[in-house]
Amino acid sequence: MIARRAYADPYVAGTCLGVVLLAALVITGRGLGASGAFATAAAGLTHAIAPAAAEANPYFARYLGGDGPWRDWLLFEIGGVVIGGFGSAWLARRWRGEVERGPRARRAGRLAVGFAGGAIMGLGAVLARGCTSGIALTGGALLSVGAWLFMITAFAGAYLAAPLLRRMWR
């Protein structure tokens, strides 16, 4: 078996990420994002199932204007993230089918808590109007007050919840 290569130095990787973010700001005038693509896709799926309900919905309606939800900047960007993540993992021989968890944690438990955590993040991202990419990274670099507020409160929330979840990683 060929060994998986180690991850890059965090400062080097962070600098690369910063250059990508800066390129996004310079080329497009907007930074990076992730949760916005989930919101657009959620609006698009709801619209496909129940068009009238989606158009009447105060949250989804905004994503349904223009050329519709599927020709969306962030949706294409997040498609790129999947391709870039796959390509990078493949080239570094890090692609592997697995469920990451602690050695004594159960697979089903990890997946259930992961799904619930994802859903809670979805709620938080709707309220905050973004996530770690679109708000914390992009807004952080542009010195947005809300971005720094979000960063501080998100880290606080994570540090408060983490001790209860230690079992998952032991």
Place this chain on the structure above:
Amino acid sequence: MTAPWIETDTSGGALAIAAGMGIAFGAALERAGLGSARKLVGQFYGTDLAVFKVMFSAIVVAMLGAFWLARFGVLDLSRVAVPETWLLPQAIGGVVFGAGMAMAGLCPGTSCVAAASGRGDGVVVLLGIFSGVVVTGLAFAPLRELYAATPRGPLTLPAWLGVSYGAVVFTVVAVALVGFRAAERIEGRS
């Protein structure tokens, strides 16, 4: 021509650039190891502070780049979209988001990278985020008041504090450097 250079509309060219930006973003996250929940949660147990180091290196680089490019007249910062500030929903949303992130071990962007690098937990977290957004959207009525509370527009730290842009940039760099030093010490202890 002064940057930003392109309109982020729905033309084929713009969407191709969006995909290209995403590829670079996804690759950078994967190289950093942030597509791994096990590595990511190390942040919250003090064993591996890669999240902090990667995020703050990236913020410092992009912030300094934007600041100096604006100074040299290459980038028109007034045409760059500063994420809007909504104090109450972002503070509450932040705590909720953070708690969910500790449970999931991933955030929306990194869950896509985790899924793309073969991790089943990444796929499940991704589906969880999607479900959370759908349910929140469908049950939006009771949240509407909170969602629309305390708008401050594209408010920046220098405008809010009444100090120069450069002073805030300098402070963020100083705080990051102190933070990096502290991060190395915390990792050294564990």
